[in-house]
Amino acid sequence: MGKFLIRRLLQIIPVLFIISFVVFCLVFVAGDPVALMLPEDASPEDIEQLRESLGLNEPFHVQYFTYMLGLVQLDFGDSFRYNQSALPIVLERLPATLELAAASMIVAIIIAIPLGIWSATKKNSPLDFLATGGAVLWKAMPNFWLGIMLILLFSVTLGWFPVSGRGSFSHLILPAITLGTGIAAEMTRLIRSSMLEILNQDYIRTAKSKGIRNFYVVNKHAFRNALIPVVTITALQTSTLVGGTLVTETVFSWPGLGQLLIQAVNTRDMAIVQASVFIIAFVVILMNLIADILYKILDPRIKY
């Protein structure tokens, strides 16, 4: 297990390098941010002057070398917009996004796992239909539409929750529900289908036919085996979850990494884009690592 862990950790490094290279290339191709920094009435000379002074006229390999040098020291350069080192700005915003993501994940798990398993065991019953239909309906609703609707209903009309911003626990509820239920919908269905497969397998049927009570069968045999796909599914959702924060944070003015990123992309703030993508990638990779460890614990048949 120890060897396995070390190997996995070492594998993370090349992945991060691949990602940083890809992002660098993309942003390099993206074109220059200078024009965006000056107002519309700036003259072409002014633009050229600023570009020159920011070192943006250097050829690709020079810029890449400078970038990589900084990367190794965890220095992503300075943000054009904020004129400060990029990484601290990104890290400053990370906790807010993690808070939202964690809360949403909790909401999702609480809804999806019981609902998914239950509707699988009661297949084709009215409950199953309701759960499946409901999950799909919910999944089909775009994030931002749901968020705006929730604000209109619970904040403006009923006044139960604050509209936006971050602060007390009640600020977290609407955004977490918006993001969490969307993820829950997808998870419910995947868990249900995994459960169904397992319940249909021979050894389960054998157990059932032997007369062992359904409840016992489900909980002991099926559940444990269902856990592997459940773990995969949950881990896979991390990426979607973080992606979902982009839109959710915008609707609720949640001061997290998502909002920062969107602005950075719009203004071609290279340093922030890279630092953000890097940090997000790191978090997601960490989650996947934990998922892999769980695989190992749960299914000793899988050899690494």
Added chain:
Amino acid sequence: MSVNSQLQNQNQTVTSPVKQTPSTFVRWLRLLLKSKTGTFGFIIVLAVILVAIFASSLAPYDPNMINPAAMLKPPFWLEGGSMEHILGTDNLGRDILSRIIYGSQVSLAVGLSAVALAGIIGVFVGLVAGYYGGFIDNLLMRLVDSFLAIPTILFALVILSIFGPSVTTLIVVLGITNWVQYARLVRGEVLSIKEREFVKAAKSIGVRDNKIILKHLLPNVVSPFIVISTLSVATTIILEASLSFLGLGIQPPTISWGGILSDGRDYIATSWWLATFPGLAITITVLAIIFLGDWLRDVLDPRS
């Protein structure tokens, strides 16, 4: 009876079938009609496809025709509405029904193409990685990790803002970002199944590698594949809506449901029909696709 006729009787009893085999088409039709949700799904999906194909004959107006005299007209059953614009008009006087009819073309095309692209790549990678294991598996999984670490919407955001949001770019981006979930899930299934007795048994009697894959693994993988695919088409359609929200979705004059929905978001509180009807179109279509997918999975499951 003579010996000959006795023998003849025997032959007849052994060789002639008990009853007539129905043709494949009728067999499938019966299976379909058995499932209420499946039928519902199939009909709706067929309807949407037909609408997309015959859009120009079905739409009452040119979807891009601006009409300052008829701005923000409500649907016909509300005060101020009329049968001239059944679902009302938007802020530029364009007929909502016509826009939704035309929007089906792009939304479906993008959804289906992206998923097809993603599926082909993903399943192939997953099978190869899972079956061969070792170094190949490692390499491919590093690649998977890299893609997984960057949330879809983020990747799409960056690419689209650089290369411009055209329909082709969107399909390619969505295809490239979606393959990962297929690969990972398929690989997971493959790893589990690989260790099972019947595969080992098959190998031990000398059945060749790819035969094993095709015969034993593929059928077991088809089921989760279909579930993921159907959800993917759904996610893709919704992702397009989120990208429109962020300004990087399908650009006018091309019409997509996500675009119409996003256009209407400033009017949710006042002229709700601008956003609600495209939202409904998305929801119902997605619901249908998933029901259809469910039915297909149930039918194709080799063990049920």
Added chain:
Amino acid sequence: MKRKAFWSIFLFVFSAILLVGCSGGTSSSTTEPANTDQKGTDSGTSETKSEVDRTLTVAVGSDMVSFDIHNHNNTSTEAIHVNMFNYLFKKDANGEIQNELVEEYKIIDDLTVEMKLVEGVTFHNGDPLTSEDVKFTLERVATDDTLKEYPNYKQIKEVQVIDDLNFRVVTHAPEPSLFHRLSRLGSGILPKKYIEENGWDNFLANPVGTGPYQFKEWVRDDHITLVPFDNFYQGKVEEWDEVVFRVIPENSTRVSELLTGGVDIAVNIPPADWDRVNSNEGTSVVQEISNRVIMLILRSTEGLPTADPRVRQALDYAIDDGVLANTVLRGGGVPTLTMVGPGNFGHNPDLYDTYNYDVEKAKALLAEAGYADGFEITLQSPRGRYLQDAEVAEMIAGMLAAINVKVNVEFLEWSNFVEMRNANENKEAYLLGLGNSMFDGAYSVDWYRAERYKGHTDYKNDKIEELLNASASNMDQAEREKQIQEISAIAAEDVPFVTLYQEKINIGVSDSIDFDPTPDEMIYAPSIKRK
């Protein structure tokens, strides 16, 4: 086994919470948006809030960029800065330039102005304001070419200190717009001693100015909080105990906050919500013209239909600015024929609040130019950058179709739009909103200068060139004003660009507050009063 399973899941979730737990706690405790907490539990009205606490909460659409006053070039950032820093000169409510930190001044010659500072001004940290601070500030922005404001101040050669209160500002060449420069965005005076002793990074984290409010905290993309400065030289501002700027980019969310009383003022209310805000008990929409003119930048390049002035005039006559301003923008714009708006030096009142619309005349002009059968052009436009920009672009396409001009509307995301412009890849027409941070018409009409926009608009008008050159260094303000007005008049005839309308700013305000927006879009807390 079941246990193992549960533990596995909890390990998973626990690690997520752990990541949050370390930092989540501290962040939530430092954030204290007083009002939103209250509003969370009771659906109170705005009256309750202003009586209970004297906090002014303003919802803005984007976060402040930085405290480096010379490196943001952003109106919404300046709207906050203006509460913390003072300029040498400032525009009053009527747009007239008045003294602020300067007590009196004397024009020595075409290149030199001698000024005397108001006595007794101190910075938030107690240091007195002296000529050294002025020298430090102005010379920094006039010589550091990496600063975004550099192009606007590089005309200043140096500041000569005479004594603590007296100094001279010297320019490289005669600079008729000097006072406009010193009263525009980015003209705050910085504390030399504080910055030199503690460094720039410290200043950016803990800024210090001479203004009526001082910095308390900034939680990025969430809020900025300011508190009154007791020793403000014009006397401490009693009205507000705290001024909070909350960052809420999403329109509907910002409006919702205003409606629920979560904020007192919300900027940029979209036209779709005006009725809602006005009919809501306790809020209303206040409008004021901004300094931005929306127009179509046309190409006068040889070979294109728009090279012919008659064609350009035809486009002007075919577009109904009235419908655009009154119907599409619902009154959120004032039709205009000039780039130089009211409040700007050189404004020509004859060309404002009026427009050309005559479809028959437009068709006649096209026929005269030889395009009776019409032609095809591309109109490039951003989306969501300006109020209803996409709708305006599409409406224009519809209007031009009436005179047989087929318009292909091409929407570009803002950064791509900017790139397109800078690469001179603009087509026959594109939609643009031009502001003028100098409030001096000379800077708007410079767009007609042939050399500057060669390859971009390729427009050349000899008479305008002559007037541009004459006015650039004309220190006779009365004469200069006439010259700029004349340029606008010629442009209205020759139509290098089709000026559509002057945009209005639309701010949602709680009924318990008196707020009079100004065209410079500044949010100056001392002038906002409780009713």
